[in-house]
Amino acid sequence: SIAMRQDILDLIERLPKEVQNLLEAVSETAEEEECSVYIVGGFVRDLLLSVPTQDLDFVVEGSGGQFAQALMRRIPDGKLTQHIKFGTAQIIFPDGSHLDIASTRWEHYSFPGALPQVEESCLRDDLFRRDFTINSMAICLNTERFGELVDYYGGKQDLQQRKIRFLHNISFIDDPTRMLRAIRFAERYHFDFAKETLDALHTAIETGVLSKLSVERFTEEVLLIFREVNYLAMGQILVESGLFKAWFGKELAWNFNLDDAENSKDWSINMRWLVSVSQMESAEIGTLLERVILNRSLRDETIAYVQLRESLMERLTISEMDRLLNKAPKEVVIVLARDERFKVRILECLEAGQRINMSLDGKALLQMGLKQGPEIGEILDRVRMAWLEGRISTSEEEQGMARQWVNTQR
Ligand code: ATP
Structure with missing residues (x-):
């Protein structure tokens, strides 16, 4: 409706100037290339919720690659990468932020959890491929239609009613990571699940589709949770819903530690991760490491954590302890210093270390x-x-x- 379009124009006007300029550049490129272009997904959701967003995702009806090259002429400080196989392009800016361009396409999954195959198709199909109704809206950026909301699947209504809803009931079979995403979005915005979506989640857990999910994709989604302000509550729900059990099996009692909800706001992702594994036995953490794919620094810190914790179980002299604490990554020591079993000894050792005033070399x-x-x-x-x-x-x-x-x- 007209009123709605005006609302969206007002919301866009409140965005940072750089973002507005980018939308403008995309709009002008669309005129030049004579194609339709939309901004889609998380950006639209967050715009309507009036919360800040980072990612800019565009869908071009036509060739995304050609569009990206034309757009580059208007944003000379960007760096363009094209993924021809997936029909997408990415422009990265000097500050590390980026925008993604997809050409309209349809993706098939040959088996659950597989990588999608890409074919050209229209916007409606592109949006239907998405995870939740609130993520399936688009805003047209062509001059004549600038600010027009495209909402085929009831995203706006679900935003207003604060619901997380799959686009269809077997959505999680196409891609089981959506179950983790559902929990992440629900907790981030304090939304509820639509009833059918909740039923689907239970079915998914019971039928064990999660076991079809690739290790990489599962880990990626789990690690995204640690970036969220609300990550402790999300972790708790993953545990309580039985999702972790469905993925890891019964032997792994991964739990999130709720004690430090207050202090954990400023913690790094690595420290949050270490705290979340801190209630597991060392052997269990070993099993966990076999079942997830972590980046180098997180893997190394997790191993250092287990090693230091094992050593601290032994009777150590203060000098032995000093040597171990100096060798271990700082984040590992901080996390272990919260552990009731070691707290006093670690603090004593660190304090003793501070009293050292060596002038000798x-x-x-x-x-x-x-x-x-x-x-x-x-x-x-x-x-x-x-x-x-x-x-x-x-x-x-x-x-x-x-x-x-x-x-x-x-
Ligand atoms: P965030 O604020 O966490 O970045 P986002 O919505 O931008 O949220 P992304 O992971 O960047 O999330 O994904 C961008 C868009 O791609 C989503 O809005 C959604 O429409 C779609 N999407 C992402 N992952 C999936 C998935 N597993 N299945 C279907 N659609 C997905």
Whole structure:
């Protein structure tokens, strides 16, 4: 309706200037190329909800590749990458943000969880391929129709009624990651599931479609959850709904830890992940690592976490502990310092470490007459240990101790 179009124009006017300029550039390119162009998906949803959004996804009725090249002439600081096989193009800006362009297409799934095959088709089909009604709306950007909402599947009504609804009841069979996405969006916006969608979720869990899902896609979706402000509640629902059990099997008791909901706001993704695995046995974390695909830093930190935790179970001297804590990634130490079993000892060790005020170094030992060799490192270690254990507490004492050792070495 006309009124609706005016509402959308008003909302667009409130967007950051750079975004408005981009929409303008896309609109002008569409005139030049004589094709229809739409902004789709998350952008439209977030625009109507008046919440900020990052991703810009466009659908071109025609060749996406050709459109992208024409658009590039208007945004010279972008870098264009084309994925011909998928009929998509991406323009990346110097600040790391990007926009995606798809040509209208239809995707077939030869088996659940498989990669889609692409064929040319129309906007309606492109939108039907999407996960939820609230993500299946488009806004036309051609000059004559600028700001016109395209809503074939009732997305606007579901936004108003705050419902997460699949476009059709076997949607999750086409792509089981949509079950995880449903929980993520529901919790992010505090929406409910439509009844049919909830039924479908239960069916999906009972019939075990999740086992068809690729490890990569499952992990990707799980990690997206850790980026959300509300990730603890989402994790809790994944556990309670039986979704994790359906994917990992019974042996894995992955649980999210709710104790720190308040403090976790500023935590990195890696720390949130480590806390979420912290209630699992080391062997279970090992099994988990076999079943997910993490990036290098997250995998390394998870392994470092398990190793340090195992070591801390042993009786350690403060110097042994100091050595281990210094070697481990900082985030791992912070997460372990929340663990009741280790808290006191870790804090004691860190405090002792802060009292160290070493002025001695290798050069000073050479000047005292020691020869180049492994003894230098050994003596430095022993002096550090003496500081830690409180046997020395001034640089005079430090000097005296070093001199004594140097003399016995000569
Ligand atoms: P976010 O705010 O988390 O980025 P988004 O809606 O932009 O949310 P993306 O993952 O960037 O989410 O996906 C962009 C759009 O692509 C979605 O709005 C949705 O229409 C569609 N989409 C993404 N993943 C799927 C999927 N698994 N099945 C169907 N459609 C999907």
